[in-house]
Amino acid sequence: MKLTRRTFFKVxxxxxxxxxxxxxxxxxxxxxxSTDTVxxxxxxxxxxGCRACEAACAEANGLPEPDQSGDVPGAAxxxxxxxxxxxxxxxDTRHGEVFVKTQCMHCVQPACVAGCLTxxxxxxxxxxxxxxxxxxxxxxxxxxxxxxxVPKFEYQSWNPRIQKCRLCVDRLxxxxxxxxxxxxxxxxxxxxxxxxxxxxxxxxxxxNPGAYVPHVYGEDEVGGTGWLYISRVPFEELGFRxxxxxxxxxxxxxxxxxxxxxxxxxxxAMLLALRRASAxxxxxxxxxxGGARRRFxxxxxx
Amino acid sequence: MDAxxxxxxxxxxxxxxxxxxxxxxxxxxxxxxxxxxTIPILVAAAVILYFRFxxxxxxxxxxxxxxxxxxxxxxDVMTGVAFAGGAYxxxxxxxxxxxxxxxxxVRVTVLNGFLSYxxxxxxxxxxxxxxxxxxxxxxxxxxxxxxxxxxxxxxFMLYMLAELVEFSPAIAEWLDLRRVHxxxxxxxxxxxxxxxxxxxxxxxxxxxxxxVAENKIHPLWYSELIPVLFFVSSxxxxxxxxxxxxSISHRVxxxxxxxxxxxxxxxxxxxxxxxxxxxxxxxxxxxxxxxxHGQNWVxxxxxxxxxxxxxxxxxxxxxxxxxxxxxKHRNMTLVRVASLVTMLGVVVNRLNxxxxxxxxxxxxxxxxxxxxxxxxxxVISAELWVFRWIVRRMPVLGFEPAWAKPAGREAADExxxxxx
Numbered sequence: 153m154k155l156t157r158r159t160f161f162k163v164x165x166x167x168x169x170x171x172x173x174x175x176x177x178x179x180x181x182x183x184x185x186s187t188d189t190v191x192x193x194x195x196x197x198x199x200x201g202c203r204a205c206e207a208a209c210a211e212a213n214g215l216p217e218p219d220q221s222g223d224v225p226g227a228a229x230x231x232x233x234x235x236x237x238x239x240x241x242x243x244d245t246r247h248g249e250v251f252v253k254t255q256c257m258h259c260v261q262p263a264c265v266a267g268c269l270t271x272x273x274x275x276x277x278x279x280x281x282x283x284x285x286x287x288x289x290x291x292x293x294x295x296x297x298x299x300x301x302v303p304k305f306e307y308q309s310w311n312p313r314i315q316k317c318r319l320c321v322d323r324l325x326x327x328x329x330x331x332x333x334x335x336x337x338x339x340x341x342x343x344x345x346x347x348x349x350x351x352x353x354x355x356x357x358x359x360n361p362g363a364y365v366p367h368v369y370g371e372d373e374v375g376g377t378g379w380l381y382i383s384r385v386p387f388e389e390l391g392f393r394x395x396x397x398x399x400x401x402x403x404x405x406x407x408x409x410x411x412x413x414x415x416x417x418x419x420x421a422m423l424l425a426l427r428r429a430s431a432x433x434x435x436x437x438x439x440x441x442g443g444a445r446r447r448f449x450x451x452x453x454x
Numbered sequence: 455m456d457a458x459x460x461x462x463x464x465x466x467x468x469x470x471x472x473x474x475x476x477x478x479x480x481x482x483x484x485x486x487x488x489x490x491x492t493i494p495i496l497v498a499a500a501v502i503l504y505f506r507f508x509x510x511x512x513x514x515x516x517x518x519x520x521x522x523x524x525x526x527x528x529x530d531v532m533t534g535v536a537f538a539g540g541a542y543x544x545x546x547x548x549x550x551x552x553x554x555x556x557x558x559x560v561r562v563t564v565l566n567g568f569l570s571y572x573x574x575x576x577x578x579x580x581x582x583x584x585x586x587x588x589x590x591x592x593x594x595x596x597x598x599x600x601x602x603x604x605x606x607x608x609x610f611m612l613y614m615l616a617e618l619v620e621f622s623p624a625i626a627e628w629l630d631l632r633r634v635h636x637x638x639x640x641x642x643x644x645x646x647x648x649x650x651x652x653x654x655x656x657x658x659x660x661x662x663x664x665x666v667a668e669n670k671i672h673p674l675w676y677s678e679l680i681p682v683l684f685f686v687s688s689x690x691x692x693x694x695x696x697x698x699x700x701s702i703s704h705r706v707x708x709x710x711x712x713x714x715x716x717x718x719x720x721x722x723x724x725x726x727x728x729x730x731x732x733x734x735x736x737x738x739x740x741x742x743x744x745x746x747h748g749q750n751w752v753x754x755x756x757x758x759x760x761x762x763x764x765x766x767x768x769x770x771x772x773x774x775x776x777x778x779x780x781x782k783h784r785n786m787t788l789v790r791v792a793s794l795v796t797m798l799g800v801v802v803n804r805l806n807x808x809x810x811x812x813x814x815x816x817x818x819x820x821x822x823x824x825x826x827x828x829x830x831x832x833v834i835s836a837e838l839w840v841f842r843w844i845v846r847r848m849p850v851l852g853f854e855p856a857w858a859k860p861a862g863r864e865a866a867d868e869x870x871x872x873x874x
Contacts, residue, residue: 228817233519263666269604270587270596287596290583292522293603297666304519305583307512312583396669404665405602408681412605412655419651423550427643430552 189260189279190324191370191378192333193349194253195356196390197363198340201240201251205332205341209238209255212320212331229391234304234315238332245385252390253332253341256281256302256317257370258378260346263401264294264303272314273303279346279378280319288314299374299396319378346378353382375400470629481846492835499832502825503580511583514825520813521820525830526581528808532660533801534574536684539692541567541617542653543729549646558715559722561624562703562850563696566841568617573837575610580829602662609656616649627858628848635858658685664807672811673753674762677744680807686737687800693730694796697723701790707845712852720786727789728781730796734774741766758814765806769799 206218218236229241231254238255258281264273265281272288275281283303290312294303306312320330328334329343342349350371357364369387370377374396381387388394506514517524544563547553579585590596591607598604619641626635661684668676677683700723704711711719744750753759776792779785809820844850849858 231519266600267603267666269598269601269607270590271598272596285584287587287590288584289587289590290585291578291581291603292583293601293663295519295522296663296670299669301520305511305522307510307515307517309510310508312510393669401666401668402600404668404678405662408658408662408665409600409602409605412659415655416651419654420647423546423647423650427550427552427647430550 188345188347189277189378190319190344191258191279191346191349191380192319192330193342193344193353194379194381195340195342196250196252196381196383196385198338199240199251199253200338200340201242201249202337203240204335204337205253206236206238206240208331208335209317210236212323213237213318232302232304232316234306234313237315237317241391243385243390245389247384250383250385250390252381252392255332255379256319257300258317258319259374259400260376260378261374261400261402263297263299263374266402266405267293267297269293276321278319278321278324280321280324281316281378282318282321283314283316285313290314297401299393299401346376346380349380353380356382372398374398375403477847488838492832492839495828495832495835499829502829506580506829511581514823514829516820516823516826518820520816520818521809523581523808523812524820525809525822525826526577528805529801529830530574530577530833531581532804532808533691534570534577535657535660536688536691536800536804537695537797538567538570538574539653539657539688540696541620541692542650543689543692544696545620545646546650547729549643550650555718555725556722558712558718558852559696559700561621562699562845564617564620565624565844565850566695566699567692568614568621569837569841571610571614571617573833573840575614577830577833602659602665606656606659606663609652609659613649613652613656616645616652619645620649623858624848624850624854627855630855632857653688654685657688658682660684661807667812670813671807672758672814673748674745674750674758675807675811677748679740679744679747683737683740683744686733686740687803689733690730690737690796691800693726693733694793694800697726697730697789697793698797703845703851706842707851710845710851710853712849712854715852720784723786723789724781724784727777727792730793731774731777731781734770734777734796738766738770738774741770758811761806761810765799765802769795769802773799 203218203220206220210216210218215237216235218239229243230239232239238253241252241254243250243252258275258279260279262273262275262281265271265275268288269291270287270289272284272286273281273294274284290305292303292305292314294314295301295305302316304315306315320328320332323330333341333343342352344352350368353368353371357366357368364382364384365386367382367387369381369383369392370379375398381392383390502514511517515524515526541564544556544560547556548560579588582588591598591604592611619638622638623635623642626632626638658681661680661682664671664676664680665678700719704719715722754762773792773795776788776795780789780792813819849855
């Protein structure tokens with residue numbers, strides 16, 4: 153991404169906010185939650201289920217050829233895995249079969265990034281959420297935290313990696329679009345600025361009455377995601393979780409993290425004060441040793 | 455006065471190295487039931503861990519993409535750290551509130567806490583996919599300041615140091631290092647104050663980890679109060695562990711228990727039982743608050759509802775009553791049974807939050823493999839081996855050398871022994 157004046161100011165603003173937050177651990181991910189990043193709009197009414205995107209993804213990212221067998225109606229929906237970063241699912245609905253491409257949603261305020269203690273998961277300036285193997289210690293908390301269960305772990309390796317879509321971040325730096333978007337023959341995928349994609353999504357919904365449910369999935373879910381979906385069928389029938397709410401996941405731990413430095417500073421002071429207070433009492437009681445309250449002088453060591 | 459040579463200063467004719475060599479030899483019988491039971495477990499775990507580190511976690515665990523955390527986190531780390539809570543509670547009682555009657559039990563509790571952290575938090579290394587990067591949050595440019603886990607990592611490390619400092623005078627006494635002893639003893643209060651603060655934070659932080667999983671944990675076990683619940687339950691989990699551990703130690707290491715502890719032990723246990731019961735009352739109230747706040751009546755149906763009621767009533771309310779009644783009527787058996795039930799309740803609660811009620815909706819739920827169970831048993835066995843090694847050699851349960859007692863302490867001990 154070219155460094156424009158706009159991004160320059162943005163980066164500086166983020167820096168200032170982050171510094172102000174300091175070690176109080178106010179979510180840097182929240183501070184960096186610029187929404188004018190890139191994303192992809194998925195129009196499920198256009199997807200024909202050819203799965204060219206799966207193959208292109210595997211090729212662009214050096215993954216094994218995706219397993220395209222086993223997609224019989226009624227069976228469990230196909231899942232992304234540690235060998236496959238994107239998977240097209242098929243649903244039989246009252247409007248016929250609908251295909252849904254799944255991959256990392258590239259959240260605006262990602263739970264995985266906020267939860268990662270080594271910053272192995274990072275949200276790039278352009279909005280891509282990526283994994284850095286030099287930092288990751290393999291604790292798998294990202295998998296606990298991710299509301300979409302996206303990060304996958306290589307359980308069969310002595311040197312395991314977290315595997316997930318990285319929005320072809322290297323291709324984006326070259327000015328290209330993600331491999332899946334480029335290969336899509338049905339124009340079901342549109343790459344662009346998130347704000348522009350939201351406009352486009354609304355435009356399609358308004359201009360085609362009855363063709364879409366009035367909802368852009370990802371506009372508000374968990375504080376907004378980079379990948380946005382529109383559909384003719386209600387999203388709950390397409391395996392989307394509708395119970396995630398609109399609050400960004402990192403917000404759930406914000407209060408706790410704010411309390412930490414306070415406790416860390418006030419705690420020892422209060423404990424020492426309490427100890428001092430108990431000492432006064434002790435001295436007053438000492439003369440009655442052997443009486444009702446048997447106490448003896450305090451040794452400092454255990 | 456019991457005068458075992460190992461508890462005393464080494465004879466002057468012996469060099470330090472000869473003394474240390476002698477201490478390395480086993481004390482006591484080699485063919486005990488404990489050894490016969492644990493040695494095969496340790497050997498089996500070594501083989502299992504070889505495969506774990508050469509072929510990956512999937513080779514020995516039942517973890518999968520849906521259940522990234524299993525027994526090694528849920529039991530070893532989440533529960534083991536709660537049971538280590540006795541150390542900060544006892545330090546608070548003795549060094550902050552100066553309730554001197556609990557002093558004789560502090561050292562063994564701190565040792566237990568320290569070893570719990572070393573082994574149970576250390577078991578984390580077995581679970582980490584890339585354990586060689588474990589130092590990343592401590593050094594380098596990888597400070598994940600927004601992560602609760604970052605806080606947990608730092609606090610674990612600092613707290614282990616604090617506990618080592620708290621225990622270190624015992625090591626100095628063992629090695630007859632009098633000047634070092636004086637220096638280390640002067641650090642105790644600082645370490646205690648820092649240690650209590652760190653414990654408050656990381657015990658609750660273990661709960662705060664699950665705040666992000668609001669949509670994955672069954673509503674009966676998810677609430678915004680999880681951090682507070684984890685902290686409060688660590689108080690009675692730790693105290694129940696102290697009571698349980700004490701009842702065993704006093705049989706196994708009877709000759710190592712000094713007169714002060716021997717005289718006061720029952721009083722200490724009854725006192726702790728009451729404190730644990732009080733903490734459990736607070737905990738129950740908080741659980742009620744979470745229940746009402748979460749409007750959880752609708753969830754109180756079926757097997758999950760029954761399991762929840764069993765945990766709260768059967769494994770918290772009932773042992774709470776048993777502890778309080780046991781304290782009132784000076785019933786040692788009741789208190790010991792109650793502490794066992796209390797510990798079981800904490801195990802069930804931690805497993806519920808981290809594993810059992812996690813992704814309760816999943817069609818295929820995680821169940822640990824037998825290899826995960828063996829490794830967990832081996833971690834516990836290893837901790838007990840080290841604990842035994844130290845208790846048999848260092849003045850942990852009493853018999854501090856005379857030079858190590860502060861002025862006035864000896865007279866006080868005598869006074870206690872006389873009045874008992």
